[in-house]
Amino acid sequence: xxxxxxxxxxxxxxxxxxxxxxxxxxxxxxxxxxxxxxxxxxxxxxxxxxxxxxxxxxxxxxxxxxxxxxxxxxxxxxxxxxxxxxxxxxxxxxxxxxxxxxxxxxxxxxxxxxxxxxxxxxxxxxxxxxxxxxxxxxxxxxxxxxxxxxxxxxxxxxx
Amino acid sequence: xxxxxxxxxxxxxxxxxxxxxxxxxxxxxxxxxxxxxxxxxxxxxxxxxxxxxxxxxxxxxxxxxxxxxxxxxxxxxxxxxxxxxxxxxxxxxxxxxxxxxxxxxxxxxxxxxxxxxxxxxxxxxxxxxxxxxxxxxxxxxxxxxxxxxxxxxxxxxxxxxxxxxxxxxxxxxxxxxxxxxxxxxxxxxxxxxxxxxxxxxxxxxxxxxxxxxxxxxxxxxxxxxxxxxxxxxxxxxxxxxxxxxxxxxxxxxxxxxxxxxxxxxxxxxxxxxxxxxxxxxxxxxxxxxxxxxxxxxxxxxxxxxxxxxxxxxxxxxxxxxxxxxxxxxxxxxxxxxxxxxxxxxxxxxxxxxxxxxxxxxxxxxxxxxxxxxxxxxxxxxxxxxxxxxxxxxxxxxxxxxxxxxxxxxxxxxxxxxxx
Numbered sequence: 001x002x003x004x005x006x007x008x009x010x011x012x013x014x015x016x017x018x019x020x021x022x023x024x025x026x027x028x029x030x031x032x033x034x035x036x037x038x039x040x041x042x043x044x045x046x047x048x049x050x051x052x053x054x055x056x057x058x059x060x061x062x063x064x065x066x067x068x069x070x071x072x073x074x075x076x077x078x079x080x081x082x083x084x085x086x087x088x089x090x091x092x093x094x095x096x097x098x099x100x101x102x103x104x105x106x107x108x109x110x111x112x113x114x115x116x117x118x119x120x121x122x123x124x125x126x127x128x129x130x131x132x133x134x135x136x137x138x139x140x141x142x143x144x145x146x147x148x149x150x151x152x153x154x155x156x157x158x159x
Numbered sequence: 160x161x162x163x164x165x166x167x168x169x170x171x172x173x174x175x176x177x178x179x180x181x182x183x184x185x186x187x188x189x190x191x192x193x194x195x196x197x198x199x200x201x202x203x204x205x206x207x208x209x210x211x212x213x214x215x216x217x218x219x220x221x222x223x224x225x226x227x228x229x230x231x232x233x234x235x236x237x238x239x240x241x242x243x244x245x246x247x248x249x250x251x252x253x254x255x256x257x258x259x260x261x262x263x264x265x266x267x268x269x270x271x272x273x274x275x276x277x278x279x280x281x282x283x284x285x286x287x288x289x290x291x292x293x294x295x296x297x298x299x300x301x302x303x304x305x306x307x308x309x310x311x312x313x314x315x316x317x318x319x320x321x322x323x324x325x326x327x328x329x330x331x332x333x334x335x336x337x338x339x340x341x342x343x344x345x346x347x348x349x350x351x352x353x354x355x356x357x358x359x360x361x362x363x364x365x366x367x368x369x370x371x372x373x374x375x376x377x378x379x380x381x382x383x384x385x386x387x388x389x390x391x392x393x394x395x396x397x398x399x400x401x402x403x404x405x406x407x408x409x410x411x412x413x414x415x416x417x418x419x420x421x422x423x424x425x426x427x428x429x430x431x432x433x434x435x436x437x438x439x440x441x442x443x444x445x446x447x448x449x450x451x452x453x454x455x456x457x458x459x460x461x462x463x464x465x466x467x468x469x470x471x472x473x474x475x476x477x478x479x480x481x482x483x484x485x486x487x488x489x490x491x492x493x494x495x496x497x498x499x500x501x502x503x504x505x506x507x508x509x510x511x512x513x514x515x516x517x518x519x520x521x522x523x524x525x526x527x528x529x530x531x532x533x534x535x536x537x538x539x540x541x542x543x544x545x546x547x548x549x550x551x552x553x554x555x556x557x558x559x560x561x562x563x564x565x566x567x568x569x570x571x572x573x574x575x576x577x578x
Contacts, residue, residue, distance in 0.1 A: 092332075094330045095330045117342065119286070135286075138449045140544045156541075
């Protein structure tokens with residue numbers, strides 16, 4: 001996936017594209033759901049991604065802009081595990097990367113009949129929740145492992 | 160429960176107030192009669208810019224899906240053609256896409272393949288619940304008497320293309336490569352944009368959009384795609400009639416218990432003919448890049464909202480409503496009855512109040528097992544999506560206008576929705 005993530009998330013799309021060739025050498029895989037903080041920290045430094053959140057609130061958020069202009073957020077618990085991810089933008093990002101080891105379970109669940117039509121999809125399992133919504137040019141989705149959520153965390157904070 | 164079977168063709172429901180009758184006291188001037196209220200919903204009868212719009216089970220046994228017939232021809236031919244029904248009308252997407260298995264072999268091989276040099280262009284059409292993968296081909300597309308000549312369309316799951324589906328396409332969900340998986344024979348995207356990707360794809364080879372796929376079946380590569388080559392909203396190409404600036408979805412109201420079938424009209428053009436004026440509709444302009452507008456509901460703003468004929472329910476966030484459990488008839492939809500109000504706000508600061516009802520989906524489906532049009536079907540969406548989706552249920556009983564970007568109408572420039 002051409003995730004040109006080695007630049008500030010506020011860079012205009014044209015700058016990302018122009019810089020794409022030179023930056024391909026430093027492109028990093030997005031840390032996946034269930035992944036660890038070490039990979040995310042390496043990503044964050046090279047990506048110059050924004051970090052928000054704090055120790056008080058018990059989690060941290062890293063943001064990555066993909067080459068298509070989709071914003072991906074990774075949510076880390078205090079022990080450094082990515083417990084949730086979200087995406088928002090014109091194109092759905094590579095969910096194999098974002099969901100990592102959880103992708104196979106997601107793929108199998110989505111193949112089953114579901115209520116949502118082309119605009120909405122919800123997968124709810126004890127170990128994986130995926131919500132995918134939207135239409136061409138405006139997608140939003142999020143995924144988390146209920147078993148990895150930090151204490152006192154509300155899923156309403158996965159945005 | 161009485162079921163209303165609406166005859167196809169002329170459906171004109173005009174409600175005129177009786178003039179106030181009556182006497183006056185001697186010496187008092189008679190007050191003038193009150194003006195009649197605006198007419199109720201008027202659904203267009205047959206005409207060159209009118210396609211019959213039908214809600215029924217369709218080719219894949221779906222609910223709240225509206226279908227039209229589309230005639231697809233080899234460009235310039237009047238004989239190498241096929242009329243295909245069961246094409247879903249979708250104001251949430253842009254462009255015509257047809258499942259390859261529906262096309263006759265003769266037509267499939269006669270549609271010219273879009274190429275760069277000698278390398279075919281293939282597209283990934285992403286949906287929230289999966290993707291359509293297939294080549295971009297050119298066709299003449301005729302709906303009623305409206306004709307779009309030589310426009311790019313997508314043929315989904317064309318067996319002639321054996322390249323591996325790129326992972327930045329396939330990992331958005333499962334492949335919707337059959338009529339059953341897709342939910343229709345095809346989809347007619349007549350939303351507020353002229354091309355499916357837009358300017359983003361012109362200068363950047365965006366993941367998950369357009370690809371060059373060698374004929375030897377080797378790996379595809381991402382490619383840029385000029386606007387005039389992108390899969391396009393057929394309406395903007397109805398140049399002979401001039402009905403190019405938008406569409407109207409006109410479906411009658413349905414009883415609360417649902418209807419087995421429903422007939423209305425898909426009308427082309429806004430304010431271009433005698434049957435497609437805005438009348439008393441209120442125009443709500445949308446964001447020019449996303450086509451979205453703001454909805455206020457229960458004290459919360461939802462800025463990424465839309466009206467969408469391609470959604471099979473009204474999807475919104477309401478923690479007071481329960482969701483039907485897995486394994487029940489209404490699984491995934493709201494299971495609580497409620498009468499609700501929301502306000503829609505255009506970027507132009509115009510506003511409309513939406514009063515709507517939700518009913519228990521399991522009860523609805525069980526009571527009307529052959530029902531396909533359910534006005535009170537609702538479903539959940541997380542608050543983080545910031546979206547209130549007024550789907551096909553909200554279209555029953557009102558004419559909904561969608562104006563296309565960059566096209567002028569008597570109500571202003573698109574993109575906007577109006578009703």
